[in-house]
Amino acid sequence: MQISIxxxxxxxxxxxxxxxxHDPNALDFGxxxxxxVVGDRAYIATRATILPGVRIGEGAVVAAxxxxxxxxxxxxxxxGVPARPIGERRRDIAYELGYHLPFQ
Structure with a gap:
């Protein structure tokens, strides 16, 4: 399986x-x-967990x-657990991230 960011x-x-x-209902616990898939300009905060087959839309935010x-x-x-909508993000975001090492 693949992760697309x-x-x-x-x-x-x-x-x-x-x-x-694991499939708990599979006879062999297979x-x-x-x-x-994570869309452009999405933000996944600290300690979030994303399960298989999920698509995170463009500009979406997953809370810590x-x-x-x-x-x-x-x-x-x-x-939340499980995650539920708690708000909306503005749609006119246009930033470009400048990556750097932590604490620089």
């Missing part, structure tokens, strides 16, 4: 992104999964500690 995406520390998980079990629409802010 768009342009100008900010991913916080200790974020977990999974493309496979795995199932799906590709994870959230567990994302289903797709997040563009420019929607989600939080």
């Amino acid at each position: 768009g342009a100008n995406v900010n991913i916080g520390g200790h974020v977990q992104i999974y493309t496979l998980e 795995t199932k999964g799906g590709e994870v 500690g959230a567990v994302v079990t289903r797709d997040v629409d563009p420019y929607v802010i989600v939080g």
Whole structure:
């Protein structure tokens, strides 16, 4: 399975992104999964968890500690366990991230 990350995406520390998980109903406890796609200018905050097969829309925000079990629409802010919409982000964002090493 694959993880696709768009342009100008900010991913916080200790974020977990999974493309496979065990199927508790499988006779052999096998795995199932799906590709994870993160759209341009999305922001995934610290300690968020993204489960297999999820799409994070363009400009969407995943709050710290959230567990994302289903797709997040563009420019929607989600939080909680499981993640639910808690707000919206403005649609006219146009920044470009300048990456650097921490504490520089």
